[in-house]
Amino acid sequence: TQLLEQSPQFLSIQEGENLTVYCNSSSVFSSLQWYRQEPGEGPVLLVTVVTGGEVKKLKRLTFQFGDARKDSSLHITAAQPGDTGLYLCAYNNNDMRFGAGTRLTVKP
Amino acid sequence: DAGVTQSPTHLIKTRGQHVTLRCSPISGHKSVSWYQQVLGQGPQFIFQYYEKEERGRGNFPDRFSARQFPNYSSELNVNALLLGDSALYLCASSSHGGDRNTQYFGPGTRLTVL
Numbered sequence: 414t415q416l417l418e419q420s421p422q423f424l425s426i427q428e429g430e431n432l433t434v435y436c437n438s439s440s441v442f443s444s445l446q447w448y449r450q451e452p453g454e455g456p457v458l459l460v461t462v463v464t465g466g467e468v469k470k471l472k473r474l475t476f477q478f479g480d481a482r483k484d485s486s487l488h489i490t491a492a493q494p495g496d497t498g499l500y501l502c503a504y505n506n507n508d509m510r511f512g513a514g515t516r517l518t519v520k521p
Numbered sequence: 522d523a524g525v526t527q528s529p530t531h532l533i534k535t536r537g538q539h540v541t542l543r544c545s546p547i548s549g550h551k552s553v554s555w556y557q558q559v560l561g562q563g564p565q566f567i568f569q570y571y572e573k574e575e576r577g578r579g580n581f582p583d584r585f586s587a588r589q590f591p592n593y594s595s596e597l598n599v600n601a602l603l604l605g606d607s608a609l610y611l612c613a614s615s616s617h618g619g620d621r622n623t624q625y626f627g628p629g630t631r632l633t634v635l
Binding site for chain 2: 505510
């Protein structure tokens with residue numbers, strides 16, 4: 414069983430739409446990380462959230478860490494085709510543990 | 522500066538064979554980790570090395586082994602290949618071990634076992 418459950422597994426939307434993807438767990442984490450992975454490449458770190466209730470913004474991407482530090486969400490505003498990729502949440506406990514990811518496709 | 526590099530980019534092997542994958546970390550990084558990513562899944566941790574010592578091992582059979590060299594580059598070896606070993610193998614480097622160190626991933630080696 415996955416310690417980090419990500420939903421939805423797949424998401425296909427039109428350019429300009431908003432979307433939210435989720436990363437949930439029954440465990441409490443000191444921090445969570447979000448990565449984006451494009452085809453043929455390794456994951457690239459987007460953000461690390463550390464404090465319960467924390468909200469971080471990266472241009473059109475908004476990341477939130479749940480108050481209880483068990484879950485996190487990623488909201489993308491006005492999605493663009495360049496946002497297409499696999500979005501992974503992960504926690505680092507000396508070794509990285511990843512969720513299965515949300516595969517996002519943004520159609521022009 | 523160059524990022525994490527991995528070789529080869531693609532590899533095709535048959536069942537029972539052995540494979541060696543290579544990774545060069547970012548200059549100055551002393552920790553290297555290996556991950557297996559099968560289609561449709563997130564990366565699964567295999568090994569972490571720091572200063573040539575194994576720091577962690579994931580839930581993989583003994584057919585998987587690794588080592589880190591004095592220049593901090595690393596090799597992942599897989600013996601007696603199975604069809605289920607087909608995956609993208611990712612290497613990541615960080616400045617040192619520990620849970621607050623950002624890991625930088627290479628592009629991976631795509632292994633296909635026939």
